[in-house]
Amino acid sequence: MTIDWDRRTCARKGHVTYAPDDPRLRIRLHAQTALGEVWRCLRCGDFALGEPHGSGPAAEAPLVPRGKVIRDLFVLRFLAVERAVRGVFIVLVAAAVWKFSNSQDAVRRLFDEYLDVFRPVFRHFHYDLDHSPVVGSVQKAFGYRHSTLLLVAALLVAYALVELIEAVGLWYAKRWAEYLTVVATAAFLPLEVYELTEHISWLKIATLVLNILAVLYIALTKRLFGLRGGRRKFDEERRSASLLEVEESAGLAHV
Numbered sequence: 001m002t003i004d005w006d007r008r009t010c011a012r013k014g015h016v017t018y019a020p021d022d023p024r025l026r027i028r029l030h031a032q033t034a035l036g037e038v039w040r041c042l043r044c045g046d047f048a049l050g051e052p053h054g055s056g057p058a059a060e061a062p063l064v065p066r067g068k069v070i071r072d073l074f075v076l077r078f079l080a081v082e083r084a085v086r087g088v089f090i091v092l093v094a095a096a097v098w099k100f101s102n103s104q105d106a107v108r109r110l111f112d113e114y115l116d117v118f119r120p121v122f123r124h125f126h127y128d129l130d131h132s133p134v135v136g137s138v139q140k141a142f143g144y145r146h147s148t149l150l151l152v153a154a155l156l157v158a159y160a161l162v163e164l165i166e167a168v169g170l171w172y173a174k175r176w177a178e179y180l181t182v183v184a185t186a187a188f189l190p191l192e193v194y195e196l197t198e199h200i201s202w203l204k205i206a207t208l209v210l211n212i213l214a215v216l217y218i219a220l221t222k223r224l225f226g227l228r229g230g231r232r233k234f235d236e237e238r239r240s241a242s243l244l245e246v247e248e249s250a251g252l253a254h255v
């Protein structure tokens with residue numbers, strides 16, 4: 001199944017029309033109908049009724065993202081949302097760690113009280129709370145020093161910030177954000193693999209796969225680090241996909 005990204009975007013945002021000064025080009029984009037004048041949309045190529053949204057030299061026409069470029073924008077925005085959600089979640093965890101570091105003793109007392117209450121209940125179901133790994137790791141956390149917890153909270157905030165900056169930049173398809181995402185995500189891949197050797201969970205596997213795909217997808221489609229011709233080729237590709245460019249070369253071929 002192929003998705004017509006151009007028409008879907010036009011349905012949502014409306015068409016983009018432009019009247020170029022060059023009459024040879026103009027005539028290919030313009031028509032008179034019984035309903036009035038129509039102009040070809042620079043995104044989907046359909047004729048849209050009404051005045052053009054802009055006019056001037058062909059070189060100054062808006063560079064409307066089309067086809068593959070729109071699909072790439074869509075993927076980037078999906079990654080942006082995923083990063084934003086993760087960033088907010090990590091901020092919440094950091095806040096919890098920070099709060100915990102300030103009231104470690106009170107939380108420990110509360111935890112021990114609950115443990116006393118629930119111990120008989122769990123024993124009834126043949127579950128020994130004192131040897132449960134969850135209770136064990138919580139009790140271990142009570143042993144952490146205040147400064148260690150603060151450091152963990154600070155590192156989490158720093159990590160969350162990187163995720164949130166990536167999210168904003170990816171949403172607006174900034175090239176620096178694409179570099180940041182590829183570098184930062186790739187840097188954490190060894191840690192994610194190490195995590196999997198410690199304990200396997202579906203969420204961890206899914207995150208690892210998503211991150212590997214994201215790194216490859218962004219680096220290759222955006223031609224980062226000079227891949228597949230680099231920046232020059234990327235700009236060339238975007239320009240050559242523009243409708244004006246297509247019409248211009250078509251028009252010249254017919255002259």
Ligand SMILES: [Zn+2]
Binds near residue numbers: 010041044
């Ligand atoms: Zn359109």
